[in-house]
Amino acid sequence: MPDRPEIVCICGSVRFVDEMRAAHRDLTLAGAIVVGPGGADEVLTEEQRAALAALHLRKIDLADRVLVVNPGGYVGESTRREIAYARATGTPVAFTVPG
Numbered sequence: 001m002p003d004r005p006e007i008v009c010i011c012g013s014v015r016f017v018d019e020m021r022a023a024h025r026d027l028t029l030a031g032a033i034v035v036g037p038g039g040a041d042e043v044l045t046e047e048q049r050a051a052l053a054a055l056h057l058r059k060i061d062l063a064d065r066v067l068v069v070n071p072g073g074y075v076g077e078s079t080r081r082e083i084a085y086a087r088a089t090g091t092p093v094a095f096t097v098p099g
Contacts, residue, residue: 009059009091010036011082012069020069021094027067035059053078057085065092073097 008027010020020036027034036059038052060066066086068079075083086093 004067005033007033007035009056009063009066009086010034010069011056011060011066011078011086012037013074013079014039016069016071016074019071019096023067023069035062040089053081055067056082060086060088060091061089063091065094068093068095070095070097 009024010027012020014037017039024034024036026077037056044052060082063086066083068083070079083093
């Protein structure tokens with residue numbers, strides 16, 4: 001038995017916020033520690049967006065695995081970068097809709 005619960009980092013387009021919340025809930029109820037994209041209800045500056053993107057990569061560094069929330073198989077540019085980063089660092093990647 002592990003010393004701590006599995007850590008899962010959720011990735012995906014902000015257009016799927018409801019689906020990411022559902023995945024977060026399901027993973028948490030299954031006993032995982034879940035980290036995901038930082039959310040903001042207001043419009044962000046490019047500097048803020050870049051800072052949040054860099055922070056999300058650090059969350060991937062903490063994770064045991066990444067779950068990509070991709071309804072309809074959609075994966076945007078930012079999410080593709082996160083997937084490439086996770087794979088380059090050896091973090092396993094899974095998708096809610098297999099590709």
